[in-house]
Amino acid sequence: MLRIDDPTLTWPLLTLDEAALDHNIATVAGAFADAGVEHAPHVKTHMSREIWERQVAAGAWGATVATPAQLRTALGWGVPGAGRRAFLANELVDPRDIAWLRAVLSDGAGDRAADRTADEVWVYVDSARGVNLLAAGFAGAAPEVTARLGVLVELGVPGGRTGVRTVSDAVVLAVGVHDAGLRLVGVAGYEGPVAGGTSTEELDAVGRWCDDLRAVGAQIGGLVGGATVLSAGGSAFADVVTRHLTVPVQDAAGADVPTRVVLRSGAYVTHDHGHYLRADPWTRLGAEPLRPAITVWASVLSAPEPGLAICGMGRRDVSFDIDLPTPLVVRAADAAGRLGAPRELTGVRVTALNDQHAYLAIEPGDDGLLAPGDVVGFGISHPCTTLDKYRTGLMTRGDEVTEQIALDF
Template identity: 85%
Template structure:
């Protein structure tokens, strides 16, 4: 079996601990199911067919994506079952992409032979123009094909990104979706802009936004055939989203509205040593703690002065948009480049990154512990912006490579 220090590979290297990966996927699948919530994992985190197959096996409803290009890729993986369902958690406004989606949703031998066919795809709208573009693109489609397109009105946040800003506007737009002959399935949005942390006040603010989503769902119930989909992100605030969206919804007359809660958490799959470790909504739901699965390994290139070490890893190799990487372990290498024993690092910090270099400040307890040629194992913060810097990742069991997965960015 290959090892991460075989001559096949070189540093910097992206690895995923298999035990942690499987633990995270199984834990989140179980917790959401126990709370009556469906899961459409956001595969933009990893864009890997092999990882997506693990999520499908754990019970995912379908893949969430952020762009039409990601939609084409995810459907092109051809994963059976849930792999033929996708949720574009964004507006679809390019007529070329709408035409492609219509073809992908067209039943028949020609579409399936081309590998384009899908069972169901959901998209957002937040404007009358967006409704008109979708309606024009699907004009004249066979009813069975048009029914495979699900449309959700996006509820946004004042000052945030996309999405209508009020419940009243969302309900009105839902009426336009229905009038245009499109299949309205529910309301969705992203709670991230509501809060930047997890204080009681910030969690309460996320809860209030979720309640607006529920209010919108109640307002459009008469326009939806079947349960109203209520969908939110859920990576940092899964506890609030799950509890609010899974709760009963009543309309203005006091009647219970049938609903489906769908969360789109994606970063959970690897967790991390930074942003998501701090947010940690899963333990607030009573789940076992998720485990950081993702690592980036890099060589020590230089120790040019006391207290300073330079590693061969930079902005092109690791995320830095939320936190800088966390040095975890240093390992000596032998004459053949094989990794030796692990030494935990407790007083070493990354203080800056260039394109291909990391600056490490070394405390007194670790002075002399890192020398040129050693290899440092780093934890990261925000997996989405680390994955996209690589084309493959190694799934590992210790130093052994269990699987090499493609990252289709």
């Protein structure tokens, strides 16, 4: 059995705790099922077929992706069932990508191989130009092809990222989608720009944005053939979006508008020791706490002066866009490189990263705590920008490697 300290491996090393990963997948799947919402996990977090298969087995509706390249990759995994459905949570504006998508959605297309099929793909629009590009790309397509393309109007935030800025603009654009002969399925957006924390005021602001999303759904229901999709992210605010978006929707005449709530939470799958640990919407939703699954292991290279140690891990190896890594444990290595028992690290923190060096500050009196050749296990903040630095990850139980997984970034 391969171990993380096997002679064929070297530091820095990315490991994923299998028990934590499976716990997180099952916990969120259960929480969403209990809340009556569907889940299209954002696979940009990991871009791993092996992890996606576990999410499909837990009941995912389909894979959410961020870019056309990720869409090609996720459909190329060829995972049966939900693996044939995808949600591009972005605008599709390149005519080449639109032509490719039409081919993938077309029966008998010349370049449609068995592992590049799609039963349904949803995309955003946030402008008349975007609608026109999609309509031109699918002009003359057979009804069974256009039926596989779902279009959602994106509602944004003033000063935020993409998406129309008002409810009225979203409704006007939805009418444009319908009039262009495209299949309108609902309204969507990302609540992240609304709030940076979880204070009462910030959570209330997210709730108001969700209410605007519902207001759009109430006005466009008559243009949607079937239940109107209301979709949000949910990684940091799953409790708020679930509570607000599952409130029944009625149109101006007081008639019920059938809805489907589809959340796209992705970072939950590995959780972390920083940003998502602080946000933690899952315990607010009544679920069990999620468990951080990622550890990045790195050698102590030097202890050049009191209060300082340098590890062989840097910006090319670990996320740093939200928080610096968290030193968790240290393990001494014997003459053959075999790791000893872990010792918890307290009073040690990362103060800076270079390309491939981490600066660790050690509290006075703890000099000698870290010595060259020791191996430190680090927790991370923001899994999306850690996993993309690797091409493979090691699934582990303790020190044993149970599976080597590909990370298709």
